[in-house]
Structure formats: structure tokens, C-alpha cells
Amino acid sequence: MQTRFGMAGLAKFHTWNLLIENNKDKTTAEKIKAVNDYFNKNTRFVDDIIQWKTSDYWATPLETLGAGVGDCEDYTIAKYFTLVRLDVPVENLRLIYVKAQIGGNSSKVFQAHMVLGYYEQPNSVPLILDSLVSDIDSADRRTDLHPVFSFNSDGLWVGNQVQPQIDPTARLSRWRDVLERMKQEGF
Structure with missing residues (x-):
């Protein structure tokens, strides 16, 4: 993260890990709300053509975190894998x-x-x-x-x-x- 996105990207990675750590023992409903809120508040919508210089790019959660931007697929993928990390089946x-x-x-x-x-x-x-x-x-x-x-x-x-x-x-x-x-x- 640090090599690709600098100290700001590394800081975002740490806040994401805190999100996971702080919510691992919560109810599924609480996990869903925390993850949805986290990405909706900490990610700014930017179209793929602007961010990735291609018309349709699906970013990994780390790319979305590091860049701090994404489009609808990027938000969805990041939320999905964060919830999986929180043991939502x-x-x-x-x-x-x-x-x-x-x-x-x-x-x-x-x-x-x-x-x-x-x-x-x-x-x-x-x-x-x-x-x-x-x-x-x-x-x-x-x-x-x-x-x-x-x-x-x-x-x-x-x-x-x-x-x-x-x-x-x-x-x-x-x-x-x-x-x-x-x-x-x-x-």
C-alpha cells in the first residue's frame, strides 16, 4: 500500500483494518451498516475513465482504499470482500x-x-x-x-x-x- 499509494494509502489501509477489528464481534446488521457507512463516507465517486484511464475497470478493495475513489463496481467489490472478512457468509x-x-x-x-x-x-x-x-x-x-x-x-x-x-x-x-x-x- 505504501509503495503504491504512499503514506495516505497506508493510513487508509490501517483504518480499514480497524473497521474490521472493531466490528468482528458485532451482529450481521451492525457489520453491514458499518461497512456501508465506511465506504460511502471514505470513497469519492470517480468514473473509471478518469481514475484508471479505461472505460470499465473493476478495482480491488486495496486499490479503492488506496486511491480513495471508485465507481459503483469498486464500492460494491470493496463492501463485499470487507463483509466476507467480517465472516458474513x-x-x-x-x-x-x-x-x-x-x-x-x-x-x-x-x-x-x-x-x-x-x-x-x-x-x-x-x-x-x-x-x-x-x-x-x-x-x-x-x-x-x-x-x-x-x-x-x-x-x-x-x-x-x-x-x-x-x-x-x-x-x-x-x-x-x-x-x-x-x-x-x-x-
Whole structure:
């Protein structure tokens, strides 16, 4: 961290470790809130083309922490892996690719977006952790989000149907790439 992001990056890495240490014995609801708040308050939205000089780059949690910036995928990935480090089971978490309706219920403007879903049970309505909205709400209250597909380290879902024969790393090259770079960073 220090070599790549300097002392400021190292300091952010230490605050992230404190977040994990201070929340490891908390309830799942407290962990979810702490992680969502941490990244929403400590990460500034910057488009990939500006930050990474490419149109769609999925940053590792360390890259997001070190740079202090990211787009929706970066927030989602960082929250996902932080919750996994806090022992929230992978099967309860999914990165959800959505079409976000911009401008209210009557708007015809949609934008690609990614959020993190926490599923208390496999078929329950998830809680949504979003980089654009600080409050954590259930998906049925987020009428501005229209899910397309979701995935985690274990599977890929289209609608609510798991595609168990489909390895998400086989279908999602950016997911495969970010996981490989995380291994190189020591995850």
C-alpha cells in the first residue's frame, strides 16, 4: 500500500483494518451498516475513465482504499470482500448488476449500476448496499433499481435462478481479473 499509494494509502489501509477489528464481534446488521457507512463516507465517486484511464475497470478493495475513489463496481467489490472478512457468509452476499432509473418513477432514463445485496435467506428479499444512497433498504423498497443478474464467488443468478453449472469467473472476465489481482495483493 505504501509503495503504491504512499503514506495516505497506508493510513487508509490501517483504518480499514480497524473497521474490521472493531466490528468482528458485532451482529450481521451492525457489520453491514458499518461497512456501508465506511465506504460511502471514505470513497469519492470517480468514473473509471478518469481514475484508471479505461472505460470499465473493476478495482480491488486495496486499490479503492488506496486511491480513495471508485465507481459503483469498486464500492460494491470493496463492501463485499470487507463483509466476507467480517465472516458474513458468501452465500448471503451477491453483487447485483441493475438498471438504475434516474429521475423518478416516471423517468425513462436508466443507467447501468452495481449494488451489493445481503440475503438473510437464499430466496429472501435482499437488503441493498448502494454507493449512491446511504440508507440500507430492502430491494422491494428500491423501485428505482431493476435487477439484471447477480453473482458472488459461488455462483451466477439470472433473476432468482442460480445457474450452478456456470462459474461466475468463466462468464465474467472482469470478476476473474479482479480476483486474480487480489491474489497478487495477498487476499
